[in-house]
Amino acid sequence: MSVLVYIEVNNGEIKKSSLEASSYAASVAASLSKKCVAVILQSANNVEASLGKYGVEEIYQAQISGSLNPALYADAISEAAKESAANIVIISNTYTGKAISPRLAVKMDASICSNVLDLPTSTAPFMVKKGVFSGKAFAFVSLEKENKIIALTPNSIDLTIVNRTPIMKALQLPESQESSYEVSGQQLQTGAIPLTEAELVVSGGRGMKGPENWNLIEDLAKTLNAATACSKPVSDMEWRPHSEHVGQTGITIKPNLYIAIGISGAIQHLAGVSSSKVICVINKDSEAPFFKAADYGIVGDALEILPKLIAAAKLLS
């Protein structure tokens, strides 16, 4: 028996969120005396070394050609689960993971829990902690079926180095079904760090006074190697794209550091960022509710504070 982890690849590199999922799988496998097995469906650099480092013992490898159809991926992962006798599958709760994991649950007749934030609190019953109410609360959910799928939120667990030498195996792909689904184009932001996976995030609100001042947010983010984000009013006014909007109706993130600049901290915004490990708030209103959720605070004008932070950060790097 084994615990299977699905490995996502981006630009020929294994994604960090998949290394976290591997570390998670290795830990669950160890606690259940099972084998930790990975499945990877695209070519990537350093597969053996990078997965072995976090405890993977066996790697099933195949290459899916053509469209990135979630149905085909679910079929292939299900095949790997069958081959490796896995009844638990760990997958990242990324957009890709969310496209694949529900189809895999149906294929494997499994219970599924997504948005999972930590290692299982118990294995009998198999119980995990998931984020609910868009970051305002947590739920402890038991998965009742024999087969289980865990969709793990990026940046949720620390990587544990185990250093194994995995055995490579070729995965025989199942015959692909007819489908009208076709990917006709794809644009990846180059250079920028995807917000959902960023460890450091610099975020701006109305206190930035206008889109023309965003170079300051971008400068600080670049110096710190952070991603940029914004509040709902900022994306509603189209100062910034919707894809940067964090909060209850935007995306929920949990970086190590969230710097909120000129954001007052409405309950809907806090919901999306409250799981961040360290929160810094810069706001000219000392009564802004965000200060109650912050670890560090500065009362002052965003446009005056930011250049000082950028200068100090540049000195460090």
Added chain:
Amino acid sequence: MKILVCISVVPDTTTKITFTENNTKFNEVGVQFIINPYDELALTKALEIAEANNGTVTAIHVGPANNDANLRKALAIGANDAVRIDKTAADAQDVAQEIAYYAKAENFDIILTGRESIDYNSGQVCGLIGALLNIPSINVVTKCEFNGNIASLERDIDGGREQITVKTPFVASAQKDLVVPRIPNMRGITAARTKPLIVLAATYDAILSIHQKYELPLPKASVKMIPAENAEELIRLLREEAKII
């Protein structure tokens, strides 16, 4: 063109979340319930597609009778009819199974859902329905245009965007950029009173997962304030004290 829109009913975004019965149950006292914001996007998009293609829109919801008011709201926004599966669902799989069972017999061309519900945040219903009905599923969709029975969609991917073409039938989930949600007008509200709202009994009773207990985040220790004139100090603290940069 027959379109089905899946509606989830969720606490208003300003709700302060609390739990009762020893933290095993969400406390609904004083809570205002609304149509899940992402489902409102799905509904509006469905209406646009129906208007351009001489189609009909059915709104479906899995939930108890006190959610009928929000289904009436979906009818007021413009859905032709509504179906409620009478069940307090245990999880996303429970919801998806009930909807897929209903949809299978009705042969919808398009099924739309929200990207996720803002209460349980699973983001699973779209893919689950796709797999259960063995049709393509496309999640986090920001654009959807039709040419006959071929749809051109755009979806968010991690760190970018992707374009997809697919033939009906398919299921897609709505992401924020898809459309500006409509709100009901007086005529719609009046018309909604006489539109059909059918209540059906649930089909499934198997339990796949159980929400055993809830917990609220721990309050933060008090904030460390840095005077504005020493703003640079923040960067030093983040490096030397918090050790995260």
